[in-house]
Amino acid sequence: MTNWKLILSIGKTHLLTKIKQTSIAALGVTFGIGSYITLVCFMTGLNAMLDNLILNQTPHIHIYSEIEPSKNQPVDMYYGVKNSFNVVHSIKPKLSQKNIHNALPIIHYLNANEKVRGAIPQIKTQIFYIAGSIELGGNLTGINLIEELRLFNFGDYIIEGSAKALENTDNGILLGIGIAKKMSLKIGDRVQVSPIGGDVFPLKIVGFYQSGIADVDAIQSFANIKTVQRILGRPNNYITDINVKLYDIEKAIPLSKKIQQQFNLKAVDIKTANAQFETGTTIRNLITYAVSITLLIVAGFGIYNILNMLIYEKMNDIAILKATGFSGRDVQFIFMSQAMIIGFVGGILGLIIGFGLASLIDTIPFKTEALPTIETYPINMNPLFFIIGFSFAMLSTFLAGYLPSKRARKIDPVKIIRGQ
Amino acid sequence: MTTVLEAKHINKYFKKPVLFHVLKDINFKIEKGEFTSIMGKSGCGKSTLLYILSTMDTDYEGELLLNDELITNQSRDYLSFIRNKHIGFVFQFHYLLADFTVLENVMLPAKKLAEKSLQEIEFDAYEKLRTLNIDHLAKKKASHISGGEKQRVAIARALINNPALIMGDEPTGNLDSYNSENVFDIFKRLSLEEGLSLLVVTHDEDFANRTDKIIMMEDGRIVTNPRQMI
Ligand SMILES: Nc1ncnc2c1ncn2[C@@H]1O[C@H](COP(=O)(O)OP(=O)(O)OP(=O)(O)O)[C@@H](O)[C@H]1O
Ligand SMILES: [Mg+2]
Numbered sequence: 001m002t003n004w005k006l007i008l009s010i011g012k013t014h015l016l017t018k019i020k021q022t023s024i025a026a027l028g029v030t031f032g033i034g035s036y037i038t039l040v041c042f043m044t045g046l047n048a049m050l051d052n053l054i055l056n057q058t059p060h061i062h063i064y065s066e067i068e069p070s071k072n073q074p075v076d077m078y079y080g081v082k083n084s085f086n087v088v089h090s091i092k093p094k095l096s097q098k099n100i101h102n103a104l105p106i107i108h109y110l111n112a113n114e115k116v117r118g119a120i121p122q123i124k125t126q127i128f129y130i131a132g133s134i135e136l137g138g139n140l141t142g143i144n145l146i147e148e149l150r151l152f153n154f155g156d157y158i159i160e161g162s163a164k165a166l167e168n169t170d171n172g173i174l175l176g177i178g179i180a181k182k183m184s185l186k187i188g189d190r191v192q193v194s195p196i197g198g199d200v201f202p203l204k205i206v207g208f209y210q211s212g213i214a215d216v217d218a219i220q221s222f223a224n225i226k227t228v229q230r231i232l233g234r235p236n237n238y239i240t241d242i243n244v245k246l247y248d249i250e251k252a253i254p255l256s257k258k259i260q261q262q263f264n265l266k267a268v269d270i271k272t273a274n275a276q277f278e279t280g281t282t283i284r285n286l287i288t289y290a291v292s293i294t295l296l297i298v299a300g301f302g303i304y305n306i307l308n309m310l311i312y313e314k315m316n317d318i319a320i321l322k323a324t325g326f327s328g329r330d331v332q333f334i335f336m337s338q339a340m341i342i343g344f345v346g347g348i349l350g351l352i353i354g355f356g357l358a359s360l361i362d363t364i365p366f367k368t369e370a371l372p373t374i375e376t377y378p379i380n381m382n383p384l385f386f387i388i389g390f391s392f393a394m395l396s397t398f399l400a401g402y403l404p405s406k407r408a409r410k411i412d413p414v415k416i417i418r419g420q
Numbered sequence: 421m422t423t424v425l426e427a428k429h430i431n432k433y434f435k436k437p438v439l440f441h442v443l444k445d446i447n448f449k450i451e452k453g454e455f456t457s458i459m460g461k462s463g464c465g466k467s468t469l470l471y472i473l474s475t476m477d478t479d480y481e482g483e484l485l486l487n488d489e490l491i492t493n494q495s496r497d498y499l500s501f502i503r504n505k506h507i508g509f510v511f512q513f514h515y516l517l518a519d520f521t522v523l524e525n526v527m528l529p530a531k532k533l534a535e536k537s538l539q540e541i542e543f544d545a546y547e548k549l550r551t552l553n554i555d556h557l558a559k560k561k562a563s564h565i566s567g568g569e570k571q572r573v574a575i576a577r578a579l580i581n582n583p584a585l586i587m588g589d590e591p592t593g594n595l596d597s598y599n600s601e602n603v604f605d606i607f608k609r610l611s612l613e614e615g616l617s618l619l620v621v622t623h624d625e626d627f628a629n630r631t632d633k634i635i636m637m638e639d640g641r642i643v644t645n646p647r648q649m650i
Contacts, residue, residue, distance in 0.1 A: 003532060006528075316515065320515045320516070321528075322500070324503065324528065324529045327497045414477050417511060
């Protein structure tokens with residue numbers, strides 16, 4: 001049976017009489033854990049911010065109909081040449097519509113799926129912006145505004161004007177900020193747009209759109225689906241794209257494969273579309289953990305040293321304890337407990353300091369045009385990090401304390417008593 | 421009379437630096453309440469024998485019985501328990517935990533044994549300190565008292581669990597004659613009044629002559645027993 005109260009009180013007394021060395025060892029842990037918490041909160045905050053930048057406005061599955069040459073050429077279907085080898089030169093795709101056939105039933109079908117948070121239609125088209133004598137090429141996307149606000153945080157990217165204005169204005173347009181700058185347009189102005197090979201339509205500017213990606217902002221604008229359908233002269237079942245948002249992003253790959261097969265459409269999942277993005281996240285995490293573990297290993301060596309020294313100084317105590325009936329295990333636990341106390345105190349302090357620093361960073365202003373929704377440096381304060389950090393502290397001090405305490409366990413009291 | 425400690429054919433060798441036969445066929449018994457002293461020239465193996473008897477040294481041949489129970493080849497943890505409960509040890513040099521108070525030093529073995537409540541242990545510790553006339557030092561740090569006082573604290577600590585046997589390796593070795601006398605009186609009274617057995621290594625002939633039995637050692641062997649010869 002181990003009398004923990006007694007062992008802890010002996011360990012505590014040893015530590016208190018060597019308060020200087022103890023504090024230094026504990027500070028090593030504090031430093032390691034503090035920087036881990038700060039780093040990990042900041043790095044994952046950064047990750048989340050960048051994720052939001054791209055992923056929030058990116059659908060989990062993007063469905064469209066691709067223009068590509070048909071795989072079965074008419075000659076293959078002709079029975080008469082079935083057993084011969086047919087060569088067709090210079091195959092061109094049939095100029096089919098970019099339109100998705102039966103888009104509305106498909107959207108209906110997808111919305112009924114319980115994994116799907118929402119499937120919404122878009123019309124993408126190329127247009128020219130015309131203001132006075134300037135003519136600029138660009139993209140106009142017809143959107144279902146309410147659904148875009150709900151699923152893709154569309155409101156975050158409207159920097160002037162409001163989403164409501166677009167909803168209420170029949171011929172309204174949310175103009176990309178880059179275009180607005182180039183053409184010196186203000187809210188309330190009119191901009192004329194013309195689809196390729198179509199008429200010129202005047203639209204009223206109700207707001208500006210800024211995604212944070214300059215290349216996009218220089219060409220992209222938004223209008224209501226109905227407005228775009230009218231510009232293109234298409235009926236109201238004309239839909240070119242379907243964007244799907246899921247509850248669980250991990251389901252994107254299987255679902256996109258299924259859609260692709262079932263409807264004979266192109267369905268691209270977010271993982272495939274943004275593979276390089278995950279790499280960045282992984283590397284930032286790697287850096288965070290590499291730095292933190294390095295710091296903790298250094299702290300661990302500090303504890304190892306100080307404990308070794310302490311055991312050397314307390315040889316007499318160890319001999320006396322063993323002579324008066326403490327077992328080797330008791331002695332090991334006494335020194336182990338000292339390591340754990342150092343780890344515990346240092347770890348808790350580290351958590352507090354990490355929390356303080358992270359909170360401080362959270363208040364430092366960070367304004368950049370590319371990120372309209374960000375006001376201060378991003379911090380992700382996840383309780384899990386604090387649990388990991390604390391376990392880290394306990395584990396590293398346990399490892400650092402194990403070897404020295406095992407040495408103390410094996411010390412032969414007779415040798416020490418004789419040595420006096 | 422019941423036998424507290426019995427040594428049967430104890431042999432011990434030191435293998436380094438050269439093979440050295442320190443203890444040669446040691447046989448003796450200690451009865452309950454008996455006050456025994458061990459004498460012999462320096463280097464004849466008295467301390468070595470005491471370390472074996474105290475169960476701290478397990479590297480020997482022969483058999484050791486405590487209260488008729490064989491303790492040779494018992495597990496280390498069990499031997500620790502035996503030392504804690506049945507054996508009190510007083511070293512030649514006052515071995516105390518320097519960072520702890522006198523009272524804490526005395527209480528530690530009892531806390532380890534954990535048979536009594538903390539209040540009882542503290543009460544007992546004060547009792548032992550009082551018998552040794554050092555109760556006024558209870559709250560002092562062990563490193564802040566004199567050598568003679570430390571020796572008495574060590575005796576109080578050896579007594580705290582009311583052991584069957586107290587062993588001392590020259591416990592009065594560095595005490596003045598007054599304190600030496602005092603320690604002898606305490607030992608004598610404990611053996612008479614409380615039936616405590618004592619086994620004390622000493623170079624002091626006066627001290628030895630007043631004990632119940634003298635074990636004389638020479639070159640690792642027990643040679644004569646003057647009292648029994650007479
Ligand atoms: N670890 C060891 N290795 C080898 N020889 C040792 C060791 N310890 C003690 N000895 C030898 O064993 C013999 C007995 O030593 P021990 O300490 O038992 O003597 P002692 O009778 O207690 O002497 P003293 O009265 O001076 O204390 C001595 O000759 C000593 O040199
Ligand atoms: Mg000796």
